[in-house]
Amino acid sequence: MKVGFDYGSANCAVGVMIADEVSLIELMAGSPYLSSTLYAWDKDLIALAVYQGLPSCEQRDYAGARSAELSRARRVLIDLDLRAEDTLIFFGQDAIDQYLECPEEGFYVRSPKSFLGASGLRADQIALFEDIVTLMMRNILQRIYTQTGTDSATDIKAVIGRPVNFQGRGGDESNQQAQAILTTAALRAGFCDVAFLFEPLAAGMDFEAKLTAERTVLVVDIGGGTTDCSVVKMGPERRQIIDREHDFLAHTGQRVGGNDVDIALAMHSFTPLLGRGSFLASGKPLPNNVFWNAVAVNDVSAQRDFMSLSCRKMIEDLKKEALEPSSLELLLKVQKYQLGYQLVRSAEQVKIGLSERDCQPVGLDYLAADVTKDVTRDDFCAATLDTLDKIQQLMMEAIVKANCQPEVIYVTGGTARSPMIFERISHCFPHSDIVVGDHFGSVTAGLTRYAQQAF
Numbered sequence: 280m281k282v283g284f285d286y287g288s289a290n291c292a293v294g295v296m297i298a299d300e301v302s303l304i305e306l307m308a309g310s311p312y313l314s315s316t317l318y319a320w321d322k323d324l325i326a327l328a329v330y331q332g333l334p335s336c337e338q339r340d341y342a343g344a345r346s347a348e349l350s351r352a353r354r355v356l357i358d359l360d361l362r363a364e365d366t367l368i369f370f371g372q373d374a375i376d377q378y379l380e381c382p383e384e385g386f387y388v389r390s391p392k393s394f395l396g397a398s399g400l401r402a403d404q405i406a407l408f409e410d411i412v413t414l415m416m417r418n419i420l421q422r423i424y425t426q427t428g429t430d431s432a433t434d435i436k437a438v439i440g441r442p443v444n445f446q447g448r449g450g451d452e453s454n455q456q457a458q459a460i461l462t463t464a465a466l467r468a469g470f471c472d473v474a475f476l477f478e479p480l481a482a483g484m485d486f487e488a489k490l491t492a493e494r495t496v497l498v499v500d501i502g503g504g505t506t507d508c509s510v511v512k513m514g515p516e517r518r519q520i521i522d523r524e525h526d527f528l529a530h531t532g533q534r535v536g537g538n539d540v541d542i543a544l545a546m547h548s549f550t551p552l553l554g555r556g557s558f559l560a561s562g563k564p565l566p567n568n569v570f571w572n573a574v575a576v577n578d579v580s581a582q583r584d585f586m587s588l589s590c591r592k593m594i595e596d597l598k599k600e601a602l603e604p605s606s607l608e609l610l611l612k613v614q615k616y617q618l619g620y621q622l623v624r625s626a627e628q629v630k631i632g633l634s635e636r637d638c639q640p641v642g643l644d645y646l647a648a649d650v651t652k653d654v655t656r657d658d659f660c661a662a663t664l665d666t667l668d669k670i671q672q673l674m675m676e677a678i679v680k681a682n683c684q685p686e687v688i689y690v691t692g693g694t695a696r697s698p699m700i701f702e703r704i705s706h707c708f709p710h711s712d713i714v715v716g717d718h719f720g721s722v723t724a725g726l727t728r729y730a731q732q733a734f
Contacts, residue, residue: 280429281734283481283726284419284437286412286461288390288504289537289693290719291315291419293437294727295427301485301724304426306419307371312719313419315390315503317411318374320359322386324367327352329410331363332417333467345406370418375624382645383616389623390538391415393504393577395457396445404579405460412464420469434471438730440478440722442505443532474733478502479509480527481725482691486716487513488728495528497685497708499674500722501692501700504577507532508673510681521732529680531673537627537694538577539666545574545626547662548654552646553613554597554606565597565607573610573619574626585614609646621645629654634696660699667703674707684711691716 283294283301290312293304303311319325326348330341342349356363369377378387391411394400400408424431439461446453458475465473483498493514500507512526520526546555550570558564572578572585584590591614598607613619625641632639633656643650660667678684688711690704695715705713717724 280423280427280433280435281727281730282423282435282437283723283728283730284416284439284465285478285481285723285726286392286416286439287315287722288392288502289315290503291415292720292723293419293423294720294723296727296731301727303720303723304423306422306426311723313371313422314375315392315415316371316374316378317388317391317415318369318377319386320361320367320384321352321355322407323348323351323355325386325407325410325414327356327363328368329413329467332414337467345410348406368414370415378620382618382621387617387620389620390504390577392445392457393534393538394579395460396450396453396534397579398446398450398453400456400579405456409460409463409467412460413467416464416468416470435469436472436474436730436734437465437470438474438476438481438726438733439465440481440726441475442478442502442534443507443509443530444505444534446534472734474730476726476729476733477507477509477530478505478722479507479530479532480511480523481723481729482716482721483509483511483513483689484518484725484728485721486689486714487511487515487518490514493517494686495683496687496689497674497677497711498689498691499670499695499704501536501670501690501694502722503537503693505532505534505536506670506673506692506694508677510677510683510685528683529677531677531680533669533673535666535669535673536692537630538623540630540663540694540697541623541626542574542576543666544630544654544659544662545622546571548629548652548658549622549626549643550574552606552643552650552652553610554601554603557601557603557606559597559600560602561600565601569594569610573613574622576619576623582619585619586617590614612646618645630659630697633659634698656699659697663699667700670700671703671707674704687711688713689716690714691721693719 285292294301306313326345445457479498479500482500496513498509508531510528555570572581575581598604629639638655640653
């Protein structure tokens, strides 16, 4: 079986070809999209779960590489009165529900794809991300078998989408690191072969399937973790060509997307409730970086710093000198109970709400009873100005590199649903046709079509 696998920063999706048409597999009840989240009762149980799912011929080598984690996992089972056969790891909405029930316990990760290209990762951190992605992909693979009625012994080959750049601009080393993690995880999870395709190109291939004449297209894919732009020659006569290198005129990409929008909105609208912008008795403002670290859930070092004991002590010391100590009490609560993810999740809900209305109220009762905040579209624009500027710059850079003007702007990716983002794109290209694709399904559809040619 050949599938297209969008291992996205926000959601995962898988497509298969049925009677020359792309069909997305149902990955959760009533939906083809599974949230890219994982929750474990303890971090070290992740290695144990990977080990248990490996074929016996691979377990010995894995146990040698993860001996410390497996030893700690066995102690965790005893300490938590758990059994190895219990459900220890949760995915998608189940993971979110477990985290929201007890945010201060367990290990929760959202959008692990955003971390894979991070520079400076230690060997043990890379190993952890390999294990996290392995479990998520194994979970997806089992859902493929179940939903397609396929025997688990059937070989499944996957074309996996990848951003132009996983981290920053350029960054071949980061890209190689991230793709190596994805490859190791996919094969360890049970896929028999994998290939990769740039996500904007995949989205473009889905659009190309509907074209009746040749066009020069700027594909703008604004996803959860990255924004990718490609200028591509497309047309009905090009669809069956496997090597499309000469049709792809330019690529740009950066790790800026929906997660950054959510974080920026949380920083702008919610952290003032925690004390940002207030002052100490000395007249000095509270340091801004502690509030940024609180919500920067896609930054490994920021989260490590915020969750440290030294950070807690610093906040406690600041509280003694603050003119508004009650706000710092809320910041301490965010630090103690790991509520940063909930703040960013609330910002994401606000972003979705503002797609349909000018003002979106949101309840933040996990901070304190009856805490609410009204967020407007003006707040959104102010919070995300820098992010939108980066997206605009990526589009313009792609056009400059291609040395030609696109006839069509094809926009896809979940974050592109925001009317404020669409308005920015429209402003940049007032004389071009702008086509909005399936915000979530375009990449998966293109990956699925390409998989039939790649294998």
